[in-house]
Amino acid sequence: xxxxxxxxxxxxxxxxxxxxxxxxxxxxxxxxxxxxxxxxxxxxxxxxxxxxxxxxxxxxxxxxxxxxxxxxxxxxxxxxxxxxxxxxxxxxxxxxxxxxxxxxxxxxxxxxxxxxxxxxxxxxxxxxxxxxxxxxxxxxxxxxxxxxxx
Numbered sequence: 444x445x446x447x448x449x450x451x452x453x454x455x456x457x458x459x460x461x462x463x464x465x466x467x468x469x470x471x472x473x474x475x476x477x478x479x480x481x482x483x484x485x486x487x488x489x490x491x492x493x494x495x496x497x498x499x500x501x502x503x504x505x506x507x508x509x510x511x512x513x514x515x516x517x518x519x520x521x522x523x524x525x526x527x528x529x530x531x532x533x534x535x536x537x538x539x540x541x542x543x544x545x546x547x548x549x550x551x552x553x554x555x556x557x558x559x560x561x562x563x564x565x566x567x568x569x570x571x572x573x574x575x576x577x578x579x580x581x582x583x584x585x586x587x588x589x590x591x592x593x
Contacts, residue, residue, distance in 0.1 A: 446530070451503070452496050453535050455543070459494055460487060461502040468505070468522050470586075473557065477586035491516075491546070492513070493539045495523060495532040503527040506536040508552075512545055518554035533562055541566065 446452065456570030464540070465487070466480040487507060504523040510516040523532045540546060554563065560570075571577065 446535075450498050451527075451530065451532060453493060453532075453539050454496060455485070455491070455493050455539060457492055459496065459502075460505070461494075462487075464502040464524075465505050465520075468524065469520060472520075472522065475586065476584065479586060482552050482586070486520075490519075491540055491543060493536045495527070495536055497527065497586070504532045504536055506533070506540060508546060510539045510549070512549070516546055516549050516552045518529060519553065521559070533559070535567060537563070537566055 462480065462484055466478070466483045469475045469483055470478050470480075472526065486509070490507040490509045491512075492505070492507045497503045504527065506517040506521040507519055509519055521533055521537060521593050523530075541552075546552070552568075554568065556563065
């Protein structure tokens with residue numbers, strides 16, 4: 444997706460990531476409330492990451508693919524700051540990750556979303572048709588426990 448010159452840009456360069464923005468959003472998101480900054484940074488270091496940046500260079504969006512870099516990827520932590528939504532930035536970030544050669548060769552990509560099914564459907568994602576093989580351990584509000592310092 445192309446944005447008018449001098450407006451927004453999408454970058455896969457890890458050195459562009461602004462963790463104060465990423466952590467600030469994720470720590471108040473519905474999926475990772477209270478997440479410590481160290482956890483956010485470690486997760487990003489072990490993932491394929493993409494950011495969206497505004498005209499002044501400030502980060503306004505983020506997404507990551509947790510992956511073994513060969514066969515499987517889990518799309519996570521996709522967000523665009525509220526004041527920059529509606530411009531196609533989420534779609535552009537997810538597409539940038541999906542267009543990476545190593546992601547193109549993966550046999551399974553997964554994600555979980557509460558409210559963005561339409562966005563992902565535009566990019567070819569479909570609901571799981573047979574959930575029988577899938578299992579999970581889900582630790583809700585893990586970062587809000589006294590032991591985690593939340």
